[in-house]
Amino acid sequence: xxxxxxxxxxxxxxxxxxxxxxxxxxxxxxxxxxxxxxxxxxxxxxxxxxxxxxxxxxxxxxxxxxxxxxxxxxxxxxxxxxxxxxxxxxxxxxxxxxxxxxxxxxxxxxxxxxxxxxxxxxxxxxxxxxxxxxxxxxxxxxxxxxxxxxxxxxxxxxxxxxxxxxxxxxxxxxxxxxxxxxxxxxxxxxxxxxxxxxxxxxxxxxxxxxxxxxxxxxxxxxxxxxxxxxxxxxxxxxxxxxxxxxxxxxxxxxxxxxxxxxxxxxxxxxxxxxxxxxxxxxxxxxxxxxxxxxxxxxxxxxxxxxxxxxxxxxxxxxxxxxxxxxxxxxxxxxxxxxxxxxxxxxxxxxxxxxxxxxxxxxxxxxxxxxxxxxxxxxxxxxxxxxxxxxxxxxxxxxxxxxxxxxxxxxxxxxxxxxxxxxxxxxxxxxxxxxxxxxxxxxxxxxxxxxxxxxxxxxxxxxxxxxxxxxxxxxxxxxxxxxxxxxxxxxxxxxxxxxxxxxxxxxxxxxxxxxxxxxxxxxxxxxxxxxxxxxxxxxxxxxxxxxxxxxxxxxxxxxxxxxxxxxxxxxxxxxxxxxxxxxxxxxxxxxxxxxxxxxxxxxxxxxxxxxxxxxxxxxxxxx
Amino acid sequence: xxxxxxxxxxxxxxxxxxxxxxxxxxxxxxxxxxxxxxxxxxxxxxxxxxxxxxxxxxxxxxxxxxxxxxxxxxxxxxxxxxxxxxxxxxxxxxxxxxxxxxxxxxxxxxxxxxxxxxxxxxxxxxxxxxxxxxxxxxxxxxxxxxxxxxxxxxxxxxxxxxxxxxxxxxxxxxxxxxxxxxxxxxxxxxxxxxxxxxxxxxxxxxxxxxxxxxxxxxxxxxxxxxxxxxxxxxxxxxxxxxxxxxxxxxxxxxxxxxxxxxxxxxxxxxxxxxxxxxxxxxxxxxxxxxxxxxxxxxxxxxxxxxxxxxxxxxxxxxxxxxxxxxxxxxxxxxxxxxxx
Ligand code: SF4
Numbered sequence: 001x002x003x004x005x006x007x008x009x010x011x012x013x014x015x016x017x018x019x020x021x022x023x024x025x026x027x028x029x030x031x032x033x034x035x036x037x038x039x040x041x042x043x044x045x046x047x048x049x050x051x052x053x054x055x056x057x058x059x060x061x062x063x064x065x066x067x068x069x070x071x072x073x074x075x076x077x078x079x080x081x082x083x084x085x086x087x088x089x090x091x092x093x094x095x096x097x098x099x100x101x102x103x104x105x106x107x108x109x110x111x112x113x114x115x116x117x118x119x120x121x122x123x124x125x126x127x128x129x130x131x132x133x134x135x136x137x138x139x140x141x142x143x144x145x146x147x148x149x150x151x152x153x154x155x156x157x158x159x160x161x162x163x164x165x166x167x168x169x170x171x172x173x174x175x176x177x178x179x180x181x182x183x184x185x186x187x188x189x190x191x192x193x194x195x196x197x198x199x200x201x202x203x204x205x206x207x208x209x210x211x212x213x214x215x216x217x218x219x220x221x222x223x224x225x226x227x228x229x230x231x232x233x234x235x236x237x238x239x240x241x242x243x244x245x246x247x248x249x250x251x252x253x254x255x256x257x258x259x260x261x262x263x264x265x266x267x268x269x270x271x272x273x274x275x276x277x278x279x280x281x282x283x284x285x286x287x288x289x290x291x292x293x294x295x296x297x298x299x300x301x302x303x304x305x306x307x308x309x310x311x312x313x314x315x316x317x318x319x320x321x322x323x324x325x326x327x328x329x330x331x332x333x334x335x336x337x338x339x340x341x342x343x344x345x346x347x348x349x350x351x352x353x354x355x356x357x358x359x360x361x362x363x364x365x366x367x368x369x370x371x372x373x374x375x376x377x378x379x380x381x382x383x384x385x386x387x388x389x390x391x392x393x394x395x396x397x398x399x400x401x402x403x404x405x406x407x408x409x410x411x412x413x414x415x416x417x418x419x420x421x422x423x424x425x426x427x428x429x430x431x432x433x434x435x436x437x438x439x440x441x442x443x444x445x446x447x448x449x450x451x452x453x454x455x456x457x458x459x460x461x462x463x464x465x466x467x468x469x470x471x472x473x474x475x476x477x478x479x480x481x482x483x484x485x486x487x488x489x490x491x492x493x494x495x496x497x498x499x500x501x502x503x504x505x506x507x508x509x510x511x512x513x514x515x516x517x518x519x520x521x522x523x524x525x526x527x528x529x530x531x532x533x534x535x536x537x538x539x540x541x542x543x544x545x546x547x548x549x550x551x552x553x554x555x556x557x558x559x560x561x562x563x564x565x566x567x568x569x570x571x572x573x574x575x576x577x578x579x580x581x582x583x584x585x586x587x588x589x590x591x592x593x594x595x596x597x598x599x600x601x602x603x604x605x606x607x608x609x610x611x612x613x614x615x616x617x618x619x620x621x622x
Numbered sequence: 623x624x625x626x627x628x629x630x631x632x633x634x635x636x637x638x639x640x641x642x643x644x645x646x647x648x649x650x651x652x653x654x655x656x657x658x659x660x661x662x663x664x665x666x667x668x669x670x671x672x673x674x675x676x677x678x679x680x681x682x683x684x685x686x687x688x689x690x691x692x693x694x695x696x697x698x699x700x701x702x703x704x705x706x707x708x709x710x711x712x713x714x715x716x717x718x719x720x721x722x723x724x725x726x727x728x729x730x731x732x733x734x735x736x737x738x739x740x741x742x743x744x745x746x747x748x749x750x751x752x753x754x755x756x757x758x759x760x761x762x763x764x765x766x767x768x769x770x771x772x773x774x775x776x777x778x779x780x781x782x783x784x785x786x787x788x789x790x791x792x793x794x795x796x797x798x799x800x801x802x803x804x805x806x807x808x809x810x811x812x813x814x815x816x817x818x819x820x821x822x823x824x825x826x827x828x829x830x831x832x833x834x835x836x837x838x839x840x841x842x843x844x845x846x847x848x849x850x851x852x853x854x855x856x857x858x859x860x861x862x863x864x865x866x867x868x869x870x871x872x873x874x875x876x877x878x879x880x881x882x883x884x885x886x887x888x889x890x891x892x893x894x895x896x897x898x899x900x901x902x903x904x905x906x907x908x909x910x911x912x913x914x915x916x917x918x919x920x921x922x923x924x925x926x927x928x929x930x931x932x933x934x935x936x937x938x939x940x941x942x943x944x945x946x947x948x949x950x951x952x953x954x955x956x957x958x959x960x961x962x
Pocket of ligand 1: 643644645647648649650679749753754827828829830831
């Protein structure tokens with residue numbers, strides 16, 4: 001316990017880490033509330049991680065459980081990697097939000113509940129037969145019952161808005177209160193409101209009034225016993241300039257950075273699909289970087305346009321989710337036999353088919369690895385955290401340009417929408433990317449379009465427009481020595497082996513697999529890929545702090561694997577592979593390395609909790 | 623060869639070293655010859671010429687052209703062409719497609735490339751049959767056609783490519799015949815000169831699987847009676863004696879054939895071809911012998927901004943207004959904070 005030095009300020013209890021979940025109807029503005037709280041928190045120097053969870057329906061009927069939208073933020077004075085297992089604080093704006101979220105709240109946790117929304121109608125829509133505020137439903141928790149609706153109406157009274165319009169500000173009233181509880185500054189939100197509603201001064205001012213009123217309420221009202229005010233001191237982050245970044249933002253910027261680093265135009269072909277559309281939105285804004293975005297008529301057209309652009313000497317990119325990859329499959333196969341650069345970004349979501357569009361999953365790995373006709377090896381990389389999407393986008397482009405091959409970049413809904421504080425890199429520190437084009441002034445005597453670099457096996461990149469290098473490419477098998485169509489059996493064998501060797505050869509050009517924590521020869525290896533990074537890292541560190549001999553291996557290059565991976569995995573007695581699917585990486589590791597790796601699977605559309613991984617470690621270490 | 627090179631390109635310069643492998647007598651040979659003969663008149667920059675095709679007999683076309691060529695996947699040629707055009711708007715792109723490639727599996731892309739008006743030429747080889755897969759009925763085959771996949775006669779109603787193109791919002795729609803080099807050559811030039819998507823349907827004979835499918839319209843012996851050669855601003859007259867004409871049936875929006883000199887009909891009563899009139903183009907596109915002559919030439923030409931021009935000018939205008947982007951500035955935009 002620490003006391004503040006200011007005589008008028010309240011005594012704030014110091015906490016290491018707090019998880020807050022804002023939950024309400026999708027019309028209640030919970031995503032905005034959560035992200036504004038996140039901003040203020042980041043500015044205080046906390047480490048943090050967020051997890052928005054919104055319904056699939058665009059406008060689900062108000063007050064129903066399937067219209068509940070949530071935003072969870074975890075912030076701490078130390079480094080954290082996940083949005084937190086269980087909330088310490090739950091803000092429930094209506095009965096449906098209480099119903100769907102209460103079970104997750106920590107016992108003894110704080111619940112802030114808007115009693116104003118607990119009308120008979122809303123209770124019924126949420127499926128309550130009795131009012132949970134009247135029985136002992138909330139008994140295991142600390143409660144702060146407030147009629148937020150009424151307080152908000154009073155706060156914005158002067159603006160003479162209609163009731164409906166006035167009530168829209170109740171999220172800001174709530175934010176004001178929560179900012180007060182955790183000692184965060186209101187100023188960033190006031191500035192943000194000022195910008196967002198610059199053209200609607202009435203809305204701006206009423207929201208600011210509500211925000212301030214919520215804050216003032218905290219300051220002046222007598223809080224019930226057991227409800228303290230808190231502070232979470234700064235985290236010890238490394239020196240540098242930071243920002244909050246979501247995975248999709250980082251991805252869009254990473255692709256743009258790759259375009260700058262290679263001096264090539266970025267051409268995105270994309271078709272709107274959840275959760276990938278925000279990458280298209282972000283890139284569509286960046287015209288001043290010469291970024292060209294093409295919203296195609298379908299997923300196939302999006303991918304094919306990207307391939308056409310690549311042939312023309314641009315970085316062709318297509319962004320999508322699993323169902324979109326399925327449609328692009330034939331075109332990806334074409335890019336493999338054409339041996340042209342192409343970036344396919346798969347922001348995975350729950351499947352199969354349309355599945356769970358707004359929920360996260362890692363179930364496209366086998367599709368990425370094997371989901372094409374013919375022997376069609378593909379380079380695959382995966383981002384581990386929201387900020388890592390920036391770097392893996394650059395890595396995907398690097399490999400694609402150097403090896404003249406499509407590269408698939410896997411992320412998922414959790415990375416796409418989740419945010420973390422991110423130390424902003426300097427462009428000058430990032431290595432340039434080199435695109436090697438054929439030289440029309442220096443045409444090799446034996447020129448043909450499938451002439452290869454003997455080291456990388458990449459074929460020569462001659463783009464239309466270059467005089468003297470005219471050639472024909474296509475989906476039919478090509479002769480190794482001339483690039484002409486060939487149905488020769490031995491040639492097809494050789495070309496298939498060559499395409500495979502080219503991808504396999506990338507292993508020499510990527511970092512050796514290291515342990516994120518622990519070391520070779522420990523008893524247990526926990527092997528992950530993609531967005532499970534945070535949960536696994538934290539769980540393994542906790543287990544190690546208890547003296548367990550367990551290591552965390554996180555794979556970012558999935559095809560090919562780092563050259564030492566098999567040997568590294570072989571040094572452990574046991575290997576477990578947590579994945580948000582029914583066992584995919586585990587299958588590949590078992591078949592590639594003949595090891596008895598065991599899957600730990602969660603297929604709930606939700607990320608792993610740290611505790612779940614800890615339990616798996618316990619179980620396997622015995 | 624650079625553009626300043628004084629040596630003129632010839633037909634031979636556009637022929638690749640690959641053996642042409644269509645069946646003997648295929649209409650594609652005639653089209654290839656006319657394209658190779660016409661290109662030297664259109665460009666001296668072979669390296670900027672690109673042929674992109676899908677899948678099918680016609681889609682072999684790029685292999686026989688000594689230009690840049692791309693034999694892509696079934697139905698998707700317009701999408702690769704659009705992407706390539708966005709990467710390098712300087713290129714002169716010809717899309718080669720067939721009735722199956724362009725109006726069955728690739729129907730969606732055809733619709734969208736036409737409505738966007740991407741600056742390229744589409745040559746649609748319409749032979750009313752699937753040749754490469756050995757003779758199944760295609761989306762332009764007539765009802766009743768017996769093929770291996772329709773042994774009792776096709777019950778599918780056919781699509782009219784020119785009408786669909788017009789419906790999709792194409793700004794240039796023309797029609798010609800594979801072996802009519804004297805007509806096809808100038809049509810290629812007109813298509814090439816159009817800034818936007820130029821859609822040229824070529825009636826093509828497949829002697830192996832649909833021999834004579836267009837004979838009722840293209841037979842030289844009867845061509846004068848079965849073909850209407852469209853010319854902008856000229857009355858619609860056809861027939862060996864140049865005495866047949868087209869006019870609107872009084873009180874109806876439909877065409878009728880009239881004979882000049884009969885019932886007091888004079889040239890003044892006839893329709894005058896107006897390339898910019900879309901309603902007229904629809905009427906012309908639907909004509910087919912024996913009821914009507916087939917309309918050949920430019921059915922519709924109404925220039926509109928090309929898609930790629932609009933995309934590029936939007937990018938350029940943004941750079942002019944906002945300045946070229948600086949990545950470090952972008953990364954540091956919005957809320958940031960510094961940890962010492
Ligand atoms: S099958 Fe018909 S269209 Fe195809 S090459 Fe032979 S003749 Fe020509």
